[in-house]
Amino acid sequence: MTSAVGITEIYYSLLDLDDKQKHRYLHQLQEQKPTLYRELMPLLTVEENSHLTELLNFNICSSGNANVDYTNQRIDKYLITHELGRGGMGVVYAACRADRRFEQKLAIKFLHHDMARIFDETMLFAEAQLLANLNHPNIAKVFDGGLHQKQVYIVMEYVDGRNLAELSAERTLNDDEKLRLFCQICSGVEHTHQKGIVHGDLKPENVLIDSEMHAKLIDFNLTQKIERTTTPIFALSKQYASPEQLAGEEVSPASDIFSLGELLKWLFPNQSEGSDIRYIQHKATQLVPSKRYLNVVQLRIDIENILSKHPISLRQKEILYTSRRLFQRHPTxxxxxxxxxxxxxxxxxxxxxxxxxxxxxxxxxxxxxxxxxxxxxxxxxxxxxxxxxxxxxxxxxxxxxxxxxxxxxxxxxxxxxxxxxxxxxxxxxxxxxxx
Missing domain, CATH: 1.20.5 (Single alpha-helices involved in coiled-coils or other helix-helix interfaces)
Incomplete structure (x- = not known):
């Protein structure tokens, strides 16, 4: 059987080819390696519906509402102050209570206008209500929601900071800082899974880091529990999405584990084969969901073991390795x-x-x-x-x-x-x- 790594590499290499080159390559692959071709095709079914995928990838700049600006406007009991950014699910603004009774900084996200035409707004509010039930220090809190000019908005906790991609671009994070942030991300995802919710779009841009180096998850995939039609619907980033997501299947906790593994690769690229981090990356990003970590708790504990110089679960039977970790913990x-x-x-x-x-x-x-x-x-x-x-x-x-x-x-x-x-x-x- 072809290795999972080989299939993944082929899939991502195809993304860089135009339609003619892709067709020629697949034709040769079908003739020369039919088994590999059959394993690869489920990952490519998403491309057959690229017109809808592009719509629901939430490239907000392509929308007819991209020029709408709510700055200095009052929306219900909230006063919009300025735009914070445009990303996966829509446009995010900074806001405060219009009556000034409470000095509280808020963030209001206006969902992509086209989403209201595709999904019933009741369904969207139901998904937002699920997020409001989450209460964890590593998840941006959802306080309220509403409808303004047929556009769904969600009122959230304001996080004064930058996303993980911006922070990494501004300064070099050391290994311990990266591992601690990753543990916080895992902790937040762990809480969502306990509540029966899958994030569905984990990536550096969807992790905010405040001034005290606390991580906050944002931009949950609100379409994950909405009933699918015969056409796959996505809200994901190809670089971090699991194979089952790319194939249009329903997301699961295993999908988040795969995305966490890809995020760990982004944080720690070019790891040697014998390193603990490489072992964890490989385990988390298995193409078959059942071969990944059973849950995020196991993944988080292995990362914590690296920080505390304990053996990771994947190598506890290696005597020389466990002895070396013991010496590293207690050298004297x-x-x-x-x-x-x-x-x-x-x-x-x-x-x-x-x-x-x-x-x-x-x-x-x-x-x-x-x-x-x-x-x-x-x-x-x-x-x-x-x-x-x-x-x-x-x-x-x-x-x-x-x-x-x-x-x-x-x-x-x-x-x-x-x-x-x-x-x-x-x-x-x-x-x-x-x-």
């Missing part, structure tokens, strides 16, 4: 423990060696005693009288010298101990004459 105590272990091994080895040496010497001595005793007994029984001591000692010395098992220093001690008094006196005289 690990070093002392290693030294103590090494010292204990050396001491134990020395004791074992010494015991083996003593046992060997004991065995040699016992053998020598046995041989001398046997020699004296045999000599006595054959001749009828005891063998002279000097003869016994001479034979014993020869046996000692010829025995290869006896160490040299032991031989010297044994031979010196076996010298007769006359021999010792002769040796001493020789020594004195030499002086």
């Amino acid at each position: 105590s690990s070093s002392l423990a290693a030294l103590l272990l090494l010292g204990g091994m050396i001491f134990s080895s020395a004791l074992v060696g010494k015991n083996q040496q003593l046992a060997k010497e004991k065995r040699i001595a016992e053998n020598l005693v046995f041989e001398v005793t046997s020699m004296m007994f045999d000599a006595k029984s054959e001749a009828g009288q005891a063998m002279p001591v000097n003869v016994v000692l001479d034979l014993t010395r020869r046996r000692i010298l010829s025995n290869p098992e006896i160490p040299k220093h032991i031989k010297q001690k044994m031979l010196l101990a076996m010298l007769t008094p006359s021999e010792r006196t002769s040796d001493n005289q020789q020594v004195k004459s030499q002086h």
Whole structure:
């Protein structure tokens, strides 16, 4: 079977081809690699409905309402102050309470005007109500909603900051900052999944970062639970969308996990194959949903493990890796423990060696005693009288010298101990004459 990475690379390479080049390539692929062709085609079905996809990709500048400006206008009980930006779902303005009773900064998003013609406004408000039920520090809070000149708007928490893409362009984030922000994003997505909601359009532009480096999710895909027609409907970014989203299928928590994996690739590009982050990226972006992380909690915990220098779940069976992570967490105590272990091994080895040496010497001595005793007994029984001591000692010395098992220093001690008094006196005289 063709690898998932190969299919993904082919799909994204096709996006850069014109229709003629794409048709030629697919024709060759069908003839040469029919299995790969069949696996790739579901990802390309979205292209058959490109006219609707372009509409619902929410390129607000192409709309007939792009020139509408609500600056300084009063919408219901809110006063619009200035435009904040135009993005995925529509135009976002800064606003405040018109009656000035509460000093509260707000953001009001006016949804794409064409959405009201495609979707019933009741459905849109139902989706907005789902978002209003979310209450998490890493999700921009939804307070209110309404209809103005047949255009749906949503009143949200105002986040004083920039989106993740802008922040990364302005300054270089270190690895720990990226990982902490990613953990916050995962935490927000985790909360939405617990409430039965899928974000459906995770990307750097849909993550706001405030001045205290707190992440806030925005721009949820409000069309995700609305009943589909026979034509697929999207609100996504191709670079971060899961294969099932690109194929026009219904989004699921697994789709968000894939998008989180792509977001992690964006934050940490060109990771080596053996790095923890590369393992996590690969697991989260599997083409088959069931092969990804089972939930965002597992993904978040693995990222937290990198920050705390604990082993990630995907590599806990690697002994050398887990040992290295332990040393990274506790370098001083690990070093002392290693030294103590090494010292204990050396001491134990020395004791074992010494015991083996003593046992060997004991065995040699016992053998020598046995041989001398046997020699004296045999000599006595054959001749009828005891063998002279000097003869016994001479034979014993020869046996000692010829025995290869006896160490040299032991031989010297044994031979010196076996010298007769006359021999010792002769040796001493020789020594004195030499002086």
